Amino acid sequence: MKLYDLAIIGGGVNGCGIARDAAGRGLAVHLCEKGDLGSGTSSASTKLAHGGLRYLETMEFRLVREALAEREALLRIAPHIVRPMRFVLPHRPGLRAWPIIRLGLFVYDSLGGRRTLSGSRSIDLARDDAGASLRSPDGRAFEYSDCWVDDARLVVLNAMDAAERGATIATRTACVAAERTGGVWRVTLDGPQGRSTIRARGLVNAAGPWVPAVAQGSLRANAAADVRLVRGSHIVTPRLFEHDRAYLLQQRDGRVVFAIPYEDDFTLIGTTDVDHDGAPDHVEPSEAEIEYLCEAASDVFRAGVRREDVVWAFSGVRALHAGGDGAAQKASRDYALELEAGEGRPPLLTIYGGKLTTYRRLAEAALDKLAPAMSIPPGRWTGRSPLPGGGVPAAEPLADRLAAHHPYLSEALASRLARTYGSRAWDILDGATSARALGYVFGADLSEREVRYLVAREWAETAEDVLWRRTKLGLRFSAEERETLARFMPGGDV
Template structure:
């Protein structure tokens, strides 16, 4: 919903940084507008390795501040969203001729102690010959190291931040493209296109959180004083049928200095990634290359006894990271730290440009962004997000397992696998899906597999889902599990129902958290 009021902050971009800034700003009482030309998390923010992690390998590049901040954030975010974030244990096999064992031990010692770890267990050395993590690996490796990090449903993290921003008064507009922005004295006039019509809004400050499009925005659409280039780096992942039957993850070294993860994924699969290569062109057209697929298959085959080939890949995805660099470093060595720059002269309205960043530190980035903007917007400096749960995350003691057990008793008529998926995706918000149902018929029309109309209606009304892909590949990963008939039924449901339902609720309270 667009209004004629002047906003305190207008944000361009509905990825994790834009949504995180919108949430933080709205919680400080600022009037916030956010526009996203496609779907929330439709680009880089849904193409991550889906880890909340300190970045063990960043220690090699002396990124101690970034690693410490990220390590602290692991447990902050784990407490805020225990339904979509959970602990993982990573196995790092030691390979002679690559990183020496003493270097790995030193790195893990720092990793254990830099971030004030409280919940997550520390690192340890293991013998693969006596550990279940060794069974799927090729013979000849015995020494390995195990450490902790966390998993996140990345696209859902973006949506939950946007929902919390909306519930605190922000206006979140998906399918809304920024056409131009120009200064008019102490304000910005931003022209957007929504549902085919052009509108103007006014704002006291403008945030460029367009991710891989942030430089293009400055060059072609926003009247800025400084045009800052960025380094676009492509990262790709592949998904194959599961290669092991345990909950441990692997972090593998490669002779080229890169590391690649192999992670249990969606019960039936293994996620392998990522790559790092410079990218030229439109980020919207990024796609995995045959070379990247072969690279990851070859690396997996170096470590796993069960061999894979490109024909085994059931799904792949690629994203473009907007990194702050001069183009001279190896792509793997470019900092993942964020850079925030204010573009402003005299008494003009400020423009804040967001460069780089990683999903783990998005909340700290948002706090830093508000600190940059506060001199122009008045006294709104109180940081508040570190102790506030995200929607669905307000479980007693942030204990997912206990909450799920309570829901099993409450909804004993629901199949366990379906209930688990509901609680994992929606946490305490499942009441909005199950509502007053007492049996399966109360969930609405059955579209196939475990998909019912109530869930789709909730996603459309509350989470801005506008088409089948929004549900199948971002609000969930049902696309990996449901039949073609079910996917078609979901698409047909949206085509039939979308015109009659508001797809971007704005500023409305959420009474049933």
């Protein structure tokens, strides 16, 4: 029975971030995930690496400062899946006052040690392209910087880096029991090959919204912290505007909604904040949430959004470290770490809350928290070392180089491969001298060669893994094409 230094339950961004950091410090790491990597909350975000401008209203300055600094770190280590984006914030009479917005953006510009991103500025919508798609194109607005990130790929790249540094990543593997015995954790796993057992000197519960269920079920303990489950839903529509900037839309109920350019031909609109009752499995947006987002966009954009315009809708459940009866959107997105350890008792660290943007800092804090109870080498390395594929200046020049070496690639395909895989795109194309060498094309330029890479290197087992997490090509696949891909996949999900 193998002995690991650290066993991690949960293959979301926090679990994979901790696995990467720990493996890079020389620890023997085992991570188990009951489904696919990032198949829960971590693939259902608004796809932003941002400080959270609205969190200034709730005085969460530490969280905003940390998240703003992390934008720069993510741009350094993963420039292929993270890119700067400008956001337009139209002023709406009767809502937040113009001077208050200006002050908030000044703080936002100053708080996080901004180095590479441009600062905020005021714009005249009557003279700026950003006003052309709006119902009221003659008002005032602000423009500021944040970043877009492919959330599901961020999870997978952290898992890949952890594995390449020696970690064991076990997907489709549930932790069914864990108990302290003989000074270590004895962890029982249920995976594709049946039941197995490992031992570990320390255990991390990073199961996100399943943290209480893991604690009460597998660990036979109560989750001590107060966990609030909040559902965030999004819709995707055909493109609502032609430029490459996003919008932050103020709502009459005090919320804000993003409208973001998405996958070239679409607009992503979200999010909601609704308390979630019941299990966090198979979460879907309610019709009320979809209608709310349609109305929020229609209230601002000239084109309007009807229910039949929605081509995709998805939800994720956030496990927030907060209680009480306040509005869900005001619950803190900060993280909390709870350590249970003692003389002769191997440590258990439970992760509550957290934002996609700050996952790397959360991982550092988790290992710092475990260090007194375990022998963990110090180090701050994850903000400097590129994630797999990230050793490139940006995706666009890489796409040009890919097209030059592989002239059979279309411009669109070269760009997609660069934006999705970074320098690892060379591995997919290695040895190919023609389009025929890439094998069967399932649809939307998704080749057999690419799918085989995802199965061999990125733990993809089903068509859903490929179409909605490793890529977003599900937006472009027909039902027949999805069925063909599903039959090809080793998971056999038809």
